[in-house]
Amino acid sequence: MKINSSFDSGNIEVVSYDDPKNITLNIATDSNSEFKQWFHFKLHGETGQTVGFEILNAQDCSYVDGWDDYQVVASYDRQYWFRVETEFTADKTLKFSKQLEQSTIFFAYFEPYSYERHQNLIQVSQLSDLCEHQVLGSTVDGRDIDLLVIGDESKERKIWVTARQHPGETMAEWCAEGLIDRLLDQNDALSRSLLDKAVFYVVPNMNVDGSYRGNLRSNAAGANLNREWQTPSLDKSPEVYHVRAKMKETGVDAYLDLHGDEALPYVFVAGTEGVPSYSDKIKSLEDEFKSVLMSVNPDFQDEFGYDKDEPGKANMTVANSWVGEEFNCLSYTLEMPFKDNANLPNKETGWSSERSYILGQTLLNPLYQLVDKLR
Template sequence: MRKFNHIGEVIFSDDFESGSIGDVVKIANNKWDFYLADDNGDVSLPDEYRSWWYLKVDNAPTNEPVTFTIKNRGWPFYYVPVYSYDNVRWFRFNESEVYQNTNKEIVVTTTFSQSQVWIARFYPYTFSDLERFISDIERYVFFTEVEVSGYSQRQKPIYLIKLTHPHSPPENKKKVFIHARTHPAETPGSYVVEGLVKRLLNNSPESALILSKHEFYIYPMHNVDGVIAGNYRTTPKSENLEVQWKYDPLDPLNLIDGLPLEVNVIHEYARNLMTDGGPKVSMALNLHGSNSEPDTRPFFFPHFGTRAQGYSEVESNLWHKQLFFIDQMAKYYGKDMLEPTPDEGGSGFVNGGYPEAWWWANFKDSVMAMTMEVTYDRAGYAPDRITQDNMRLIGESLVSAIRDYHEFTAENSLASYRSKIKGTVTELEYPELYPPEAQDELKK
């Protein structure tokens, strides 16, 4: 339930789309403690689900410093929050204004230049932002089709963006399935989607050629209700959609009964793409954001490993395909801008209820299904920090990686994969404490 916090003449509020704060307590003149909210006020959820905050300050002092401390965080990592004077253009606080105290709390001391300001854990991206973006791209009617694929539990539209060249033969196209914002406050996925879509619609001959060879199916906001509610990880019913792709072992193409509506909407569309008699999906990307150490760069969760590590041929095939795709991504986004691939991906994901587990159970290595995690702070840009445009650049780079992946797979055998990627794999321990004590989310 939304509320206002009146502290003297300063007013703190979260009664707007995606807004969230648990409580605000004045501890001294111009000093406040911010207590984060559990998703839906549900104290039974893990502490790690308590991360997102986004609030508005009215009547903020402008002639003297103010200090606020972020309390009861579910994650121990240092970060620099963002602020805006119009709730549209966002800026990082200066690092000299932010420190982490001995209790792992984030403390910000700053002087605002305007009396109305919005502050947040990271760059927000709301459902209204998505609808504005969709309105913009619908102008590109030749390549773009936007449909409402279904409705959320609160009857909000779940949008599907379809991009392709309508006059090229569909039987020759590769189908790419992408979804983002399963965890509502993981806003990087939305900026990545914007970059990817805008790259494909930039009216260049290169993009037209890519669209002539591909069909893109993009769900830009899976957990719409959670986004609107200002949750970090769940729906308004405290459901973690990421682990709800629970299939029937006797009929794995179908999910079991009683799952959240949002999962069923996306699953049914994916299933239909694989059973409609046309070309099948060859790649499925699951876009997320990771709470990690400030210098952790974006990374992927590849699965399984090599034959020498004891994996079957088909498991090893998927591993090598995923590593090849990551290598292409690094070629365009920057080899120093991604975390290196691990020595082994592991097989624990197959029983985790993930989308990738469903793709694997039904289609094995014919679908290169994988999660990408974008990180929130320096993320490879030290001493600077990742920006909205940097995240859009990730989306642009994904387009090139998708193109090269399919060009290579169309022309080369799996043996060529192994030869081409030999020597590119370096050891990586997944970012420490990612996610802390949350093995249901560690895709190893």
């Protein structure tokens, strides 16, 4: 038997595997940080063998509430990922087991989105006449900060989308891929009509270093990028520094920042109620965005989510707050679950890459309805 996490986005520490039915593990912390929750590893055993796992430090992870009603994802081919029955025990460890149908199986916190797939997304997208690939700068580890400009930059309305500031939130890049693919579909009447009026600036992965390193929330320097927007630096948070500079160059009329939430089993948004410039106009845009999205995708709801900030009490280091205030625009954080959507559960897969992708496609519907109102 062998356990390995020495690959793109791998993360696990083996404590003991003397007993195949009780393999004990720990989740490693993020690079230069104390965050931890993401795991991704491969096990090679014998077909028909039952293997059991116990993650001993689950109670010490960053979002302990995230383990309640959570189910691990697994895959034999790294294409189809299914849920494995999981228990957060009275001893505050995470336990799961699986009888092997093949000799090698992968387990993860959520379906991974590899750096290789990210590069493929960039390269394939640039083949479209509608898309230009730009490199905004370099990450801490020297990787490219990729931007896809979709549409004609002379268009008056500028719509920005960023994803995966927190690298373990892989559903965010699956969602971004869905949005990008629909924008580039020249047979889609809605996307063609939207691009007649607006240009999109899409950063599919803000944190490629953390993604590759197997981090949950931090970049290579240990920075939580979604707390760096007020005063980013080239040494600690170059990813935010360069994206923010490009935003100032282009302007922003609407902004979506794509994320995943460990604890809440819902799809929801967080707006800018707490920023100083919040107005009735922005509230109207927010309300219409939510109404249209609910009408086209029942995975989205507006009953459960984060508490709204009191007026003037927003955390201005957070992306959607800083962007909303800087550009006085519609600015949303969109959250998806690591678990399942409690309103529309799927026992086999839970919330998945496919549902994230479809959500990304349907995000264009409210933007299409609102585009003329953004200025």
